[in-house]
Amino acid sequence: MPDYDAILFDNDGVLVEPPSDETLRTAAEDAFRAVGVESPDEEHVAEILRGVTPESLDAVCGVYDLDPDEFWTARDRHASAAQRGEFREATRARYDDVAAIEELSHDFGVVSSNQHATIEFVLDHCEFRDLFDTYYGRELGLESLDRKKPNPHYLDRAMADLGAETALYVGDSESDVVAAHRAGLDSAFVRRDHCRGVELSVEPDYEVTDLWGVEKIVNGG
Structure with a gap:
């Protein structure tokens, strides 16, 4: 069974539905x-x-x-x-299967290429604030464009915040998988409906269909 200090999550398409x-x-x-x-x-x-x-x-x-x-x-x-x-306007919402991770004992973080202000809003609106120990989105301004995934910049910062040495990063894109590996982390690719047909040129450590799959990975199920 994998023994991770922390689990980090992308936001859009993983915790909440992606923007249209x-x-x-x-x-x-x-x-x-x-x-x-x-x-x-x-x-x-x-x-x-x-x-x-x-x-x-x-x-x-x-x-x-x-x-x-x-x-x-x-x-x-x-x-x-x-x-x-x-x-x-309730045209976008959290995924119900976030319930799968709520009882896990790991430290949690969010690392997104979306704007930091958007992530802060989502944490409050979706009542995620108490679930995650650290979170990162991009700052406003051109400099942050160079730091978005697959650059592991924000993953490295989240790991430092948590004092973690090992972690699983859960995402829904190839850039998530690449960023995880560049940061020295394991990766889990969530193949939800919006990325069902995506072909990856890199191999994630795990592939799941939802967050219940992530729960099984970390609990050895």
Whole structure:
């Protein structure tokens, strides 16, 4: 049976439902308008929804002569506000199977590439605050874009907070698996409906269909 000091979790798609493309698209369009671009090209809107890199952001900003830091901060502010709206309007919620981990005795942390402000909101709205001992999302601003997964930066910080030497990181994307391995952690890939057909080019240590599977891993079931 694995003997982990801690269990770390991605947020979106693991603890709570992922944001919708429509929500992120509206937020991106609002961010463009906030910096004076009224009619951005659809391709450029799509480029900043998910998986943004410093290089792709620079390319988009170059088209409209935008300051990358100013635009990325606007994008994150609008994306965070839009996601909070999803929870308030009950179009997005926590997964019921979070109940599977609530009785585990491990230290818990959340490490997400979403905005830190969004994670703070989710912890309170979904009544997770007492469950997790530490949590990290990205700070507003361009610097945090370099620190998102698969960079293990926030995983390393969470491990330091917990004083843990061994941990399992639970995620729903290839970048989660890579970040875990770069941090020297085991990885568990949760193959929920939204990532059912995803093909990974890296091998997670475990693959499960829900958080009950995670509970079985750490309890040796």
